[in-house]
Each structure stands twice: as structure tokens, then as C-alpha cells.
Amino acid sequence: INLDEAMSALSGAKASGQLGEKPDGYLGVIKSDGQAEAIAAQINQARRAEYQRLASQNGIDISNVEAIAGKKAIEKTPAGQYVQINGSWVRK
Amino acid sequence: CTPRVELAMADKPININLNVKIEHELYIRVDKALDSIINKDSGLF
Amino acid sequence: TGSLIFDGTLEPIQLNTGNPITQTLSNWPKLLELNSGRIQARGRFELPPGKQVKATLYLESQGLSGIYDRIELNQLNSNLVLALQNQRLQVDLDGFRLEQANPGLRFGPVILQGQYQAKLDQPLAGQLDIRKAHAEVLGGEIWAERGLLNLAVSKQTQAIHVKGLDLAQLLLAYPAEGLQGSGLIDGSFQLQLENRNVSIEQGSLAARNPGVLSIKSPRLQALGKSNPAMQLVTQALENFHYDLLASDIRYDKHGKLQLGLRLYGRNPSLERGRPINFNINLEENIPDLLTSLQLSDRVSETIQQRVREQLESDKQPTQP
Numbered sequence: 469i470n471l472d473e474a475m476s477a478l479s480g481a482k483a484s485g486q487l488g489e490k491p492d493g494y495l496g497v498i499k500s501d502g503q504a505e506a507i508a509a510q511i512n513q514a515r516r517a518e519y520q521r522l523a524s525q526n527g528i529d530i531s532n533v534e535a536i537a538g539k540k541a542i543e544k545t546p547a548g549q550y551v552q553i554n555g556s557w558v559r560k
Numbered sequence: 561c562t563p564r565v566e567l568a569m570a571d572k573p574i575n576i577n578l579n580v581k582i583e584h585e586l587y588i589r590v591d592k593a594l595d596s597i598i599n600k601d602s603g604l605f
Numbered sequence: 606t607g608s609l610i611f612d613g614t615l616e617p618i619q620l621n622t623g624n625p626i627t628q629t630l631s632n633w634p635k636l637l638e639l640n641s642g643r644i645q646a647r648g649r650f651e652l653p654p655g656k657q658v659k660a661t662l663y664l665e666s667q668g669l670s671g672i673y674d675r676i677e678l679n680q681l682n683s684n685l686v687l688a689l690q691n692q693r694l695q696v697d698l699d700g701f702r703l704e705q706a707n708p709g710l711r712f713g714p715v716i717l718q719g720q721y722q723a724k725l726d727q728p729l730a731g732q733l734d735i736r737k738a739h740a741e742v743l744g745g746e747i748w749a750e751r752g753l754l755n756l757a758v759s760k761q762t763q764a765i766h767v768k769g770l771d772l773a774q775l776l777l778a779y780p781a782e783g784l785q786g787s788g789l790i791d792g793s794f795q796l797q798l799e800n801r802n803v804s805i806e807q808g809s810l811a812a813r814n815p816g817v818l819s820i821k822s823p824r825l826q827a828l829g830k831s832n833p834a835m836q837l838v839t840q841a842l843e844n845f846h847y848d849l850l851a852s853d854i855r856y857d858k859h860g861k862l863q864l865g866l867r868l869y870g871r872n873p874s875l876e877r878g879r880p881i882n883f884n885i886n887l888e889e890n891i892p893d894l895l896t897s898l899q900l901s902d903r904v905s906e907t908i909q910q911r912v913r914e915q916l917e918s919d920k921q922p923t924q925p
Contacts, residue, residue: 475603565834573880581888
């Protein structure tokens with residue numbers, strides 16, 4: 469699937485507990501049925517590009533951008549969806 | 561900040577004066593920039 | 606005709622989940638969240654016949670941890686004795702030991718010992734006898750010279766000493782990429798206190814021995830390419846062996862730190878190691894520095910949340 473299809477399927481996949489946010493700023497696959505893997509791959513690739521742009525714009529290492537993004541994504545995940553805390557998936 | 565540099569004889573020390581002002585909004589800027597990406601309408605989160 | 610004595614002991618308050626005290630004391634500082642440890646209080650109230658009332662409160666804390674404003678506090682053990690007698694207030698703090706504080710940079714233990722005396726009608730205009738104020742930080746230590754601070758006058762000065770700060774740890778803690786170095790820093794400065802504002806008018810720091818400083822940041826390199834004089838600076842600083850690293854210190858009450866840095870040495874592989882003397886006026890904003898430290902993952906989630914809220918509210922009024 470391409471990025472646009474992945475973007476439109478993302479919220480459904482998150483709501484149904486297939487995908488969740490990880491502390492490193494990227495999507496994690498919780499249940500790999502349907503197109504969960506494909507969606508995560510497309511979205512994570514687009515995110516990495518964004519993080520790299522921000523990192524080079526500010527002359528800092530991409531890992532710093534990923535760390536701040538991860539914290540933010542987990543914080544903004546609505547109740548009922550999944551986030552990864554210390555390696556295990558937790559429903560907020 | 562363009563430093564004033566005197567280049568003189570080989571072993572004489574080079575004197576370099578610098579004015580450095582450290583701007584700290586680096587992390588704050590990245591944090592704010594991420595705010596605009598990490599939301600519903602970016603399609604990535 | 607014995608005096609009337611009343612001894613009371615408050616049940617030790619166990620703080621493992623919430624903080625029961627906040628429900629009771631209305632003026633509990635709202636930015637103080639305690640989430641573990643024990644507080645114990647014991648009071649003694651005497652009314653000797655024909656004399657003034659004498660009241661003493663013994664307050665003890667064990668393993669107290671939590672957050673005050675933007676500073677994480679871990680394991681505070683302290684005991685404090687507050688005594689009221691013939692219109693005078695005396696506070697004795699002798700066992701204050703905070704294992705670790707983290708306003709963005711972890712340091713500790715912090716040890717305080719002192720005594721405060723004041724007239725009851727002017728509780729904040731008393732005399733503070735600092736017997737010990739010492740903290741370990743960045744592999745070294747920082748302490749206040751023993752002294753008496755008269756809080757009745759508007760301005761106080763307190764000598765502070767620094768010994769053995771490890772430049773390597775300092776540069777690691779600093780929120781910037783590509784900074785490395787070696788060296789132990791000693792020094793002292795005069796802290797000025799003027800109605801709750803802190804400033805430094807004079808002070809000096811210096812590396813104890815020669816050492817190495819290395820700055821390899823992509824942004825600096827980019828600057829170097831665009832400007833030949835800057836090229837020399839960036840190349841020199843990539844591996845700078847200094848013989849002298851010394852600086853004076855000025856800090857104003859708005860948070861601006863100014864260092865008049867002298868960095869004399871050489872880069873062995875640049876111009877056959879020709880000596881280079883840097884005179885650098887370095888300006889840093891400490892509140893911004895702490896904010897950016899607090900925003901990165903060096904501090905707890907609660908503090909980052911407060912920092913963001915603070916940044917949001919700062920922005921509001923100036924928004925056009």
C-alpha cells in the first residue's frame with residue numbers, strides 16, 4: 469500500500485489495537501493481522517524523514533528528535549489506544 | 561560573529577577574540593516543531 | 606506551681622501514594638508534590654507561670670521524594686527544630702541531607718546546617734547563620750563559606766567555592782552535540798542576594814591543570830566553511846590542547862551568565878602546533894539552558910509537562 473492509503477488506515481488500525489506508539493517515536497505492530505505491518509512500514513518511513521529533516525535543520529542527532537517525539541506521541545495517545553512502556557504494550 | 565584574527569610569525573601565538581552568544585531555543589524549537597507534526601491532521605500520528 | 610507542659614506527637618505521615626497533607630494544609634505550596642517518604646512532627650508547649658509561652662516544634666522527614674516546581678527531589682532526610690520564646694523565633698536545621706536534586710542536571714547529596722533567628726513580629730528579617738551548605742556536582746563540590754546573613758538589610762553577599770568540577774561531565778551534561786573535554790575546574794564567586802534575586806558580580810574559575818577540549822558540531826563546521834577566519838577557529842577547536850583555561854564570571858538577575866574565557870593552547874596538528882590564544886566572551890542564559898535540559902529526557906514527565914504549560918502561557922500574551 470502507498471503512504472496515502474497507510475495514512476487514511478492509520479487511525480482505524482490504532483483504534484482497533486493493531487498498532488501503538490513506541491518511546492522511540494515510531495509505530496509498533498501489536499497484532500499483525502490485516503495490513504498492520506504495511507501501514508506501520510509506510511508511516512514509520514515518513515516519520516523518519518520528518519525527524520531527519522528536523523535533526524539536520526537544528527544540527528542535532530536524530531535520536532534526540534526521536535526521543536522527544538516518542539514521549540510526545542505517547543502523551544498524546546488517546547485513552548483506549550495502546551502505548552509501549554518498558555517494552556510491553558499498555559492500553560491507556 | 562566574525563573573529564578578529566592576527567596572523568603573525570610562525571611561532572608567535574595567534575590571538576583570536578570571539579563573542580559567542582548561546583541560543584537555547586534548540587530543544588524548545590524542536591519540541592514545538594514536533595507539536596505541529598504529532599497531531600491528527602499530519603496523518604502520521 | 607509547675608508550668609503547664611503539653612507534649613504532642615503527630616502520627617508519622619506515610620507518603621507512598623498521594624500526599625495526605627495537601628488535603629489538610631490549605632497553603633501547601635501548590636508546586637510541591639511529595640510522593641514517598643515519611644514526615645514526623647512532635648510539639649512541646651510550655652506556659653511557665655508568669656513567664657512567656659515557650660513552644661517547640663520538632664519536624665523530621667525520612668526518605669522524602671517528590672517534585673518542587675521544576676526540581677526533582679530524591680531522598681530528603683532532615684530534622685528541624687522551631688522554637689518560639691519571648692517574642693523570638695529560632696529555627697535549627699542540623700540534619701538536612703538531600704541525596705539528589707535534579708532541575709535538569711542531577712547533583713547531590715546536598716547537605717545543609719544552620720540556624721535562623723528573628724523577632725516574631727518580623728519573621729523574615731532575621732539572621733541566618735550558615736554553618737554548612739555543601740553539594741556534590743559534576744564530580745566535584747560546591748559550598749558556601751560559613752557566614753552570617755542579615756536578612757534585615759536588602760542586599761546580602763555570600764562567598765561560594767567550587768572545587769574539582771569535571772569538565773568531561775559538564776560537557777556531557779550540556780545539551781549540545783559534539784562537546785568533549787578533560788580538566789578539573791576550581792574557583793569561587795560572590796553570590797549577591799537582593800530581594801530574592803540572585804546575581805554574581807565577580808568571580809573566577811580556572812582549570813587546575815592543562816587539558817583537552819574538543820568541539821565537533823556540524824553547525825560550527827558549516828560556519829567554518831563559509832568564513833576563512835572561522836575555519837581556523839573550528840579546526841583549532843576540534844582537538845584543542847589547552848595550557849590555560851580560565852574565566853571570570855558575571856551573572857545578572859535576569860539569568861544572563863557572562864564568562865570572560867581565556868583559552869590558551871594549541872591544536873598539535875594545526876600549523877605544527879602553533880600556539881593559539883582564544884579570548885572568548887561567552888554569553889549563556891541559564892533559565893533557557895535549564896528549560897532545554899528539562900525538555901530533553903533528563904527529567905521526569907511531570908516537570909516536562911509543567912515546562913510546556915509554562916512555555917504555552919509565556920507565549921499567550923505576546924501572541925499578536
